Amino acid sequence: MTLLSIRDLTIRYERSPRPVVDTLSFSIAKGDSVGLVGASGSGKTQTALAILGLLHGKARTTGSIRYAQQELVGASERVLNNIRARRIAMVFQDPGTALNPYLRIGTQLRQVVLQHRLATGAEVNQRVIRMLAKTGLPDPQRQFNAYPHQLSGGMRQRVMIASALLGEPELLIADEPTTAIDATVQAQILALLRELRQETGTALLLITHDLAIVAGNCARTLVLHDGRLLEEGSTQTIFARPVQERTRSMLAAVREGHGPAAEFCASDRGPTLQVRDLTVSYTEPASDRFWGRSERVAVQPLSVGIRRGETVAIVGESGCGKTSLARAILGLVPARGGSVRLFGRDLSPQLRGRNNTERRNLQLVFQNPVASLNPALRIKTAIAEPLKIHEPELTAAERAERVARMLERVNLDDELLERLPHELSGGQAQRVAIARALIVRPALLICDEAVASLDGPVRQGILDLLAEEQRRSALSIIFISHDLNIVRQISHRVLVMYMGRIVETSVSRTLFSKPLHPYSRALIDCVPVPDPGVMPPAPPVTGEAPSVFARPDGCVFHPRCRYAVERCKTEMPHEECIGGTLVACHRAAELDLSPARRVS
Amino acid sequence: MQQRGALRFALTRLLSAIPTLFLIIVLAFMMMHAAPGGPFDEERAMPPETAANIERAYHLDEPLPQQFMRYFGALLQGDLGPSYRYPGYSVAELISAAMLLSLQLGALAMLCALIVGIAVGVLAALRRNTPIDRLLTGLAMMGISIPIFVIAPIFVLVFAVNLGWLPASWSGSDSGSRYLLPVIALALPQIAYVARLTRGSMIEIMSSDFVRTARAQGLGTFTIVRLHALRPAMLPLLSYLGPAVAAVLTGSVVVEQIFGIPGLGQLFVRGALNRDYTLVLGIVIFYATLVIVFNLIVDILYGFLDPRIRNR
């Protein structure tokens, strides 16, 4: 039976010439699971918002959206309010902003129950708490009274899901429900959605840019491009025999990932950068005393070397210390101990203690390129700016020449030179940020989640660009990411970090074929397999990384490790070398953690 | 742990207010003494020995730092010194006699500004870009740009003189109706500010992600405003409350003058005209303390209203 049927849906904004959604038609049957896939800007979120009548006031919607005989396009708020939550509910992308930070979780969820008269009296709270428990929120009684910011991202998304399911909807729309979340938690959230659907028979419209997620979670797939339906069919068929060229390249982007584009040739020169016993800690107001501050260690003493032309990836869940490590290398936060040496010379732990040459040799690219560019500076000024500081002897003409050449290298049109940062797309802005970093010819580039906010081909383009630059100038790269799929493509060596420690250091290829640390294996298992024939496995780890402020005794990973033994609880494992891989696990030598061969 | 954080925050803010207050006292003291002319300069000259006697009696012959130390020492015990112009009265007595009336007026004006301003602001935000919104924002713009010393006489002219509905001056009546015109004159610019602030933050909050979530949950507009939007939309108002108190204080100086209200503002103007050093200084210090205390309260309230600040 058809639940929702959309005919010729077109959404247009007043001032834009092109509709954001263009004569889109599809339908969803009871209990169906449909993946709506497309790059950002393809109109997938707009479609979802249109179904619930949540579009911005300036949007003009035509066509028809029918839900069980009820036309939703142009329906009154009263009609829509009876559909929302009760028939169709929605889970939004970023649970950090989608929940009201000023209200207790219980208050927000109670209101849904009250609004739709789902229960009365004491039953109201009971119902909310039961639902919170169902979504796997630990200690729901207590979390009922918590504020959103007191929960981690994954927990907040569970709350979001609970709020959507309170009204027992027949259709659940999930808009990029795991994009803002760590891979380990993503696996858990997707598993939760599958479980809950099995139990309730709710239909699912899953909106995502990641085809790999669709593979394991949706029976049918719709591919959207520029607001138009490009391709539609069973997920099996689309993965096996994609008709459209664009679908094929999207599939290639998720299936790729066999070794870095640039081969690493070990040179016998010393390392570009040598980090020895680096420690980073922060202080914050003490919570157990009235005055004073307490110290929290974000990075435990840690050593690593990076050679010329090498890409070293640092992976781990958020809060594992990977960003703190990068910032300490850059001198943005002073290291508490240890040393950072560039070409064999000690660097001052503070940025202001470093000279110009040292500074120019270490450059950084952030996750959010638009935010990292000065909004008032035109692109040409922004790219030329570092040259003024580091090569003041250049004439204006020489500078312009360098900027033009750099622009060509990062594949940007020179018509962009006159624009302001907000007039660029995400991919373009990231290219500008890279150009800015590379124009001073650094020895080491640190990319902190540099492609995390980009999707599909745009992301691929940036990764190719980095590989190309590396080939050209033997640039060393530290690539910080939580996404193993990306890491696999770009890095020569991988450091797996957990709670401020490196638990495994391995050559990239070896890590994926023969991980030695249970945590590495768990991370690998969390990467969704882009193959509808493979059933997604149960989440390999439960829970989320505890905060570095509550470091467990013994092996830091033991509370979440499925191989933990008595000894792990008390004794901290030391790094040992097994077949060229450094690993810190008591059982590394006896366990065989190689992932089963994947059918593809 | 939460309580402790909030308490610690409050204490730190309290301590940091002390140097500010001290600085204001020093500055005000120095400025008063730098002003030309003294309290006992008269058109007709005094015999020099009488002048010297008076100066000695009030310690005006001492070097400035010593005068300041004397003044500050007394201030710490709550003594603002004697008035130079109202012999027999201490400054503290004069202030406390006039204070109540002024505080009443000020509090009523602020209350009126908050209630009307928030209501207008919310309405304008919900009817954004409609004729209602444009009318309300237009009125608010007027309220902000017309100064009190223009609006107050117009009020008197229209409502008291022409229509005869309300008393034109304080002494003209002893019913509650004599509060009406001064309070409205005082409140009007504040209503406008509050309305504009509320409209702006309300629009922002209503287009936030969490309001979209609430709409997706099928909540009606009224529930969304009441439960989700009102409190965060009022947070920016809180930080305006400090400056608003200062604005109402300055406003009251003008309004009391126009309506002939024997409050603190009038006392201040008389003191300044008469070069009554200690009186003016005392009122300045009183005003400064009031403004600082309000800013302090605002900061602390902030901590309690925003859960994210509260347990940081």
Ligand code: SF4
């Ligand atoms: S040391 Fe023990 S707990 Fe830690 S990873 Fe190895 S097996 Fe797991």
